[in-house]
Amino acid sequence: MNESDSFGSRRIIYNNFTEHLLNAYNPNMTYPDLPYTWSDEDWRSEIKMLAGFGFNVFSFWLAPRLFFTNAVQQPFVKRYISQIRTILDEAHANNMKVEALLCVATMGDEWQTLCPNCPEQLNTILNLWEMWADTLPDMDIWHIFPGDPGACSLNGCTANTFIDLSCQVANLLTKKLPNAEITVNTWGPPIFGWGIIEGPKGWKGEFLQDYQVSAWKHIPERTNECMTYLLKKLPDFPKGTCIAINLGFNPDSKPEGTMDARAWAREIAKTNPIQTWDFSLTEGENCITPHFRFERLFQQRKMERESAPYRGGICYTMTPLLNILSLYEAAHSFLNPDDDYMQLAKDFYNKVFGENGSQIVEDLPLFEVIPDWGHYANFDISKQDFNRRMKMLASKLSSMDLRDFTPQIHIHPSPEYHRKELLFFANFMAAMSESSPDFNALSKQYKKHVYEIYEYLPSHVDPRPDLAMNKMITFFKNWKEDSSPTPGKWA
Secondary structure (H helix, E strand, C coil), X not given: CCHHHCXXXXXXXXXXXXXXXXXXXXXXXXXXXXXXXXXXXXXXXXXXXXXXXXXXXXXXXCCHHHCCCCHHHCHHHHHHHHHHHHHHHHHHHCCCEEEEEEECCEXXXXXXXXXXXXXXXXXXXXXXXXXXXXXXXXXXXXXXXXCCCCCCCCCCCCHHHHHHHHHHHHHHHHXXXXXXXXXXXXXXXXXXXXXXXXCCCCCCCCCCHHHHHHHCCXXXXXXXXXXXXHHHHHHHCCCCCEEECCCECCCCCCCCHHHECHHHHHHHCCCCCEEECCCCCCCCCCCCCCCCCHHHHHHHHHHHHHHCCCXXXXXXXXXXXXXXXXXXHHHHHHHCCCCCHHHHHHHHHHHHHCCCHHHHHHHHHHHHCCCECCECCCCCCCHHHHHHHHHHHHHHHHHCCCCCCCCCCCCCCCHHHHXXXXXXXHHHHHHHCCCCCCHHHHHHHHHHHHCHHHHCCCCCCCCHHHHHHHHHHHHHHHCCCCCCCECCCCC
């Protein structure tokens, strides 16, 4: 392994701002007339912060809504492209690369997966990739992903079909853009959904929420077959193609039993760089609160460092304006997995809020009281004590005066904005844990503050915001009665 591919050398911040994950803390890139849009200056400030934290790759999902014929002629897509070019310019000015992640064959608002075993649909797939390569020729990395909705199981498609198609797309990209890097993702059981997802009679590959669980089947024989085929096929990919492979073939990347992916990772690393793609560590995709998941984050980094010659991986966010501490800790988890995450948090808030900033850190882990995908701590705390601690945190945040304070670290947005949002959540959770809260009024307050944009949008095929909010309300109604985590998209 080259020194440039040593552990932690590739520190990727993956911001998923697709339409089913929009919220007040995520940039709205696809609906320019609705709330939460960012200016170019917002993006320049954000990239400057991420580079300052230690990230060297900014990654985004060029989602299926943008992956359709003649998309680049649409006004909202033109604005999207303009902002991606701003991101590219600012990233390059800060010695960062930019990575576009695309589902290899999934297109349109309905997230329909086209079938590469149908010649006409294969031609459409390749034309769409070529369109985006022509549109963003300065993109540093193209990341080929199996498909969020579960990919193709029609017309004889298997996981090997995905590998063949990825190879074809990778070589197309390299021919057009010889300086671009290629990453191919094995995410799933492995290779999410290809050949195993189910659908009703007459199904044509569109996303169907009720059938999503079928895409997450662990079949050891299938794993062995497709990973063996991938190893055989690697020489046909462009030289230096990176393979994204987690420690385990399951939503939490746990190397357990036949789902242990480490031996495969080590074998792939003999010829190709490898990195992880685990987005359950920092946020998952469900409950929007200030997150504090760093014990598991640093444990996982140490395991990755010890398990295979990983060069790094992604750190995930869908709330970059809120979970700034998570971004800071995530970058440091690759820079030094042996760091003390509590001390890092204290140092961070002393730099952001002044010498007394660290006093809030002891209460921040309580924001994780709601079991959620990627975080499974069981807090031994009564509802009354939780309420008291949230009120105490709110008091600390309220007493801070940042008017004459100059932060020692650049963050986006401002320290004062960040203080007010932490205060909102402290007050909100204090109200939710009162003896007789008005859950209906609090639900409306939360939805207005966090999810206002969905008042103007039709229901998405993946109804994640409603599911996550309802889970949170139920948790406080029954206080820890249901300790099962909000599932990931595959549960």
